[in-house]
Amino acid sequence: MKENQKISVSGKLTSADYRRHSNYHMKKVKLFYFAAAFALFFFVSFQSMEAPLLFSIIFTAVVSFLLAGFMVLFLVLMINLRASREYKKNSALQQEVNYVFRPGIIQQKTRNSMNRYAWTDIISIYEQQDLFQLYLSKQSAMILPKWFFQSKEEIIAFKKMIQKYADTKQIKLKD
Numbered sequence: 563m564k565e566n567q568k569i570s571v572s573g574k575l576t577s578a579d580y581r582r583h584s585n586y587h588m589k590k591v592k593l594f595y596f597a598a599a600f601a602l603f604f605f606v607s608f609q610s611m612e613a614p615l616l617f618s619i620i621f622t623a624v625v626s627f628l629l630a631g632f633m634v635l636f637l638v639l640m641i642n643l644r645a646s647r648e649y650k651k652n653s654a655l656q657q658e659v660n661y662v663f664r665p666g667i668i669q670q671k672t673r674n675s676m677n678r679y680a681w682t683d684i685i686s687i688y689e690q691q692d693l694f695q696l697y698l699s700k701q702s703a704m705i706l707p708k709w710f711f712q713s714k715e716e717i718i719a720f721k722k723m724i725q726k727y728a729d730t731k732q733i734k735l736k737d
Contacts, residue, residue, distance in 0.1 A: 569720050572660040573710040577649045579693060583705045584645035585638065586690050595637055599630035661706065663720065665727055668696075670704065686732030687724055694720075697732075 585592075603626035611618040649655050654672065662669040668684075670677040679698065686697040694706040711717045721735050 567665070567719070567723075569663040569716060569723060570660065571663075571706065571710040571712075571716070571720075572658065573707065574658045575649075575655055575705060575707065577646055579705060579707045580649045580655060581642050581645040582690070583693060583695060583703070584641050584648075586688070586693075586695065587703070588637075588641050592634055592637055592641075596630050596634045599633040600626050603629045661704070661710075663723055665723075668704075681727040682729045684728055685730055687728055687730065687734070689721070689735040691736075 604622055607622040607625055608618060611622060613621070654674070657672045657674070660669075660671045662671075666680065668679040668681065670679070683698055684696050685699065686695075688695045688697075692708055694708070696704040696706065698704070708717060711720065724733060724735065
């Protein structure tokens with residue numbers, strides 16, 4: 563990669579992109595929610611069972627798994643509802659955004675603002691199946707759907723740029 567290379571991408575984030583980001587962002591919460599609901603349902607159900615031990619364990623585990631799954635499904639629906647509402651209320655999310663990635667700086671330009679970030683401002687970077695998440699804080703991220711990029715070669719060049727310039731240990735890219 564050339565030292566002065568830049569990568570420019572642009573696009574308008576859709577409601578579906580923002581919902582996917584929200585679901586990826588809440589991944590650990592969903593996993594914890596499932597484990598806690600499973601343990602609670604298992605404990606309560608197992609205490610009330612009066613059957614042979616092996617049958618009680620298997621039956622209670624299956625019922626607890628199904629109930630915890632329904633609870634997580636409800637959580638996913640709530641996350642999607644909240645993300646859709648947040649997207650509709652936040653006009654900044656609905657604007658066309660242009661990103662320019664250079665070795666020293668990341669430039670983010672919308673209709674109303676221009677932000678510049680150093681690569682050192684990024685605390686974590688995650689590549690998902692369909693988007694990149696560049697976190698500036700635990701809750702604030704630059705969301706880059708892969709369809710913002712013109713080609714697969716541009717995505718590969720972006721990933722190389724991340725590996726070379728991002729100054730964080732929290733980088734999770736797909737191979």
